[in-house]
Amino acid sequence: MALKYSRQREVIKDFLCTRKDHPTADIVYMNVRQEYPNISLGTVYRNLTLLSEIGEIRRLRVGDGVDHFDADTSPHHHFICSHCGRIIDLKMENIDYIQETAEKDFNGRIDSYSAYFFGLCENCCNLLQS
Amino acid sequence: MALKYSRQREVIKDFLCTRKDHPTADIVYMNVRQEYPNISLGTVYRNLTLLSEIGEIRRLRVGDGVDHFDADTSPHHHFICSHCGRIIDLKMENIDYIQETAEKDFNGRIDSYSAYFFGLCENCCNLLQS
DNA sequence: TATAAAATCAGTAATCATTATCGATTTTAT
DNA sequence: ATAAAATCGATAATGATTACTGATTTTATA
Numbered sequence: 001m002a003l004k005y006s007r008q009r010e011v012i013k014d015f016l017c018t019r020k021d022h023p024t025a026d027i028v029y030m031n032v033r034q035e036y037p038n039i040s041l042g043t044v045y046r047n048l049t050l051l052s053e054i055g056e057i058r059r060l061r062v063g064d065g066v067d068h069f070d071a072d073t074s075p076h077h078h079f080i081c082s083h084c085g086r087i088i089d090l091k092m093e094n095i096d097y098i099q100e101t102a103e104k105d106f107n108g109r110i111d112s113y114s115a116y117f118f119g120l121c122e123n124c125c126n127l128l129q130s
Numbered sequence: 131m132a133l134k135y136s137r138q139r140e141v142i143k144d145f146l147c148t149r150k151d152h153p154t155a156d157i158v159y160m161n162v163r164q165e166y167p168n169i170s171l172g173t174v175y176r177n178l179t180l181l182s183e184i185g186e187i188r189r190l191r192v193g194d195g196v197d198h199f200d201a202d203t204s205p206h207h208h209f210i211c212s213h214c215g216r217i218i219d220l221k222m223e224n225i226d227y228i229q230e231t232a233e234k235d236f237n238g239r240i241d242s243y244s245a246y247f248f249g250l251c252e253n254c255c256n257l258l259q260s
Numbered sequence: 261t262a263t264a265a266a267a268t269c270a271g272t273a274a275t276c277a278t279t280a281t282c283g284a285t286t287t288t289a290t
Numbered sequence: 291a292t293a294a295a296a297t298c299g300a301t302a303a304t305g306a307t308t309a310c311t312g313a314t315t316t317t318a319t320a
Binding site for chain 4: 004005006007024025026041042045046049065066067
């Protein structure tokens with residue numbers, strides 16, 4: 001009962017699901033506004049935060065100073081192109097044992113980890129060498 | 131010749147070397163000011179950025195919205211306590227092969243990666259169970 | 261179906277970290 | 291000693307995000 005339906009939240013979630021890139025709150029705002037012109041930026045932020053708190057989306061902090069959001073909550077890692085800033089999903093073998101590796105000499109509890117990879121995406125590789 | 135000596139930069143670097151935690155620009159500012167009362171916050175930011183660009187220190191973006199700085203530039207990973215926010219150096223086996231794992235199915239160039247581990251530090255573990 | 265409590269909203273102001281600007285000062289090669 | 295260039299302190303500007311507020315919407319219950 002603490003969480004009520006909201007059309008705005010649904011539209012935000014639906015939009016995010018259509019995207020394979022990892023849009024920022026502002027980009028979500030600009031896009032959702034086309035379908036829902038009165039929506040406020042604050043509403044977008046509030047719902048993105050709420051959705052990520054209940055686990056329906058993921059918040060990505062890739063280190064560029066802006067939060068990105070991902071509707072794909074399945075475990076996967078990301079690559080960030082140092083040239084164009086694009087964030088790309090990585091399909092790679094499970095590396096969860098790095099958590100066990102970290103736990104070995106650590107007094108405390110490790111619950112999760114995040115791994116980000118940096119370099120040049122395919123596009124920028126080609127661009128820069130030609 | 132492009133880089134001239136600056137007393138302020140030296141003091142900032144020296145202070146950072148005395149710390150094993152990973153202070154923010156503001157904390158560096160507050161501490162350095164005791165020895166150097168006229169220093170400006172902008173100068174602290176400028177020199178922390180400069181020092182990390184020339185590789186004398188490392189900038190850490192752990193996801194709490196504030197940049198942290200580390201005078202230890204040797205390769206190592208960090209643990210962030212979800213409860214108290216403390217950032218702790220991890221002594222762990224090398225896990226650089228996760229980069230090779232990531233490269234396998236990726237078209238592009240991977241130059242580096244970052245790995246952060248989250249959970250409860252020893253202190254908070256004890257605090258919360260008692 | 262009517263109603264009322266609580267969640268959510270739109271709009272806007274406030275906050276917070278960081279960066280940019282600018283005239284004055286300091287460094288350093290000559 | 292000097293002059294070009296880097297750096298400084300002070301402060302304004304920026305940009306992302308959060309907080310506030312009175313109005314609107316949702317929803318459980320009568």
